[in-house]
Amino acid sequence: MKHNIEFDNRIWGSAIFDRIAINTGLGFSRITGNLEIFTNQNEGPDFIEWMQLRCQWQARGRNGKEVLLGTGQLWPDRFSSKKEVSISNIQVMLDLDYSRMAALEQLRDGHDIYFKLHLDGWARRGRHANPEEFRLDCQSHVPLSEWLKRLDESGYKKTLLLEIPVPDVQKDEALSRAAGHLEMAQRHLLNGHYRDCVGACRDVVSAIDFIEFSADKDRDLRGVTEGIQRKASDLRSKDERIYLLRNSFKQIAHAARHDDRLPAENESSEGRGNALPFSWEPEDARLAFSIAAALYRYSYEMKGGRNGG
Template identity: 30%
Template sequence: MVLFDISLSISLADPMRPLLVSIPSSERLIKCHDFPGSEQVAFEMVLSREQINALEAYRQEKDLKLNLGLRALVASGDELLPSFDCTDIIVPREQWLDALKNAGYRNTLLFEVPLPATSDGLASLISKAQEFIETGHYKDAVMQCRHIVEQIESMREDKNLSASANKRAHSSERKGMTSIERLFSLREQLKNICHLGAHGTEEFTRSQAKAILGMTMALLSEPTVGFAAGQDLIEEQD
């Protein structure tokens, strides 16, 4: 009996969602004899950053549960038959985290930002900013960040607080400012940076646009200066 065209598929186990559809084996052909034996077959793959992120979003803080599917064509005598089998496996959390660390995954920080569940407008602005970065329109992305800050100011009705705190931050009174006042000042400074996206002639680089979007989302996730506490929240990732 001869096995060939051997491939492996990997899916998330619960609920079942495909991750990698077809990974060819390192051995293209295996001959099986009429006595008991075993063959070890290697499968090599490259996971993209998006796939790793999807795995982590699925895994949360738990073990990683996967479903493996093994396919092959089996030739026996004059017959050629397809063969398929699948099984669930569990990768222990610590083993998976060690693998991520060794691969350099921890060099990237994933920061989860709570957004108001009812604010389609904010979600749209953030989505536009991300899309502008992906398509190379960095100045437009920065302008969207200004719109985000302004919408938060309008929702909270505290625009005057950030302007007042920013004035204090640039005066002799700055030593007596509270942490909340300093965060309001930071929000005003962030809006000033974003102002260049709407009215300035200066261009932004990709890294600058990403940094400004990251600062916007991180700062506004703080309830004292951003999304007000007590709102129904959903989670988005940056």
């Protein structure tokens, strides 16, 4: 369904909002859609620059009940269109946590789902014209069969919910810093920046180390690790085993914050002139994020228990 874009009661173009898809991660889902902007070839100006675009997502379910889902993202959020190039494709995205995704399913109530996109921003009609504010409302209808197919493809029903508490920054700055790194890791994972995701997960564990040892700033963490490793495995305490797990993961993720290279075959670790690069794949980032989230949650609960909170 086309939706007209009007200026001064004249139609300068139209838009279609469709191709709804779902990608599911650890405790969140990303809904994406495609927005096609069509320039009016007859009456529109030769050049339109669209800028500072923002979008709000809304859903309508059974019996016409509607709910505001939140502010989404657009890519690109600024572009230009010309008469000779009639179509511009914009990707619109919205991240929902598990509870909001469940609320969306409750709104759908076993029927079709309708998504509304409220778009606003500024447009310059002509290269030297002043920008004008505009608004555009689009709707996309997703039939029940199509929505169920998208849910199945995304693995939504197979997703395990992991709640990640976010502490009050004024009460616990260190934990809040770790939570911020975890949020950044999730953002990198969603955007396909897998190396940056693993690097942010490494920062999560570094922040947890600060929490554990901030009371003893002169403590040699390497000495702590070596001391635990020298112990017989059956003599290590639970906390010591968890510490070794955390330290091992930190060693894995450490490379994403430095030179991601391995020595070439038959080359010593000291000689890195012919080092071979290695890449971070989606499964690496998902594994790193899962471990970092679990370690953060454990540290949060242990610290809360020690503080009586």
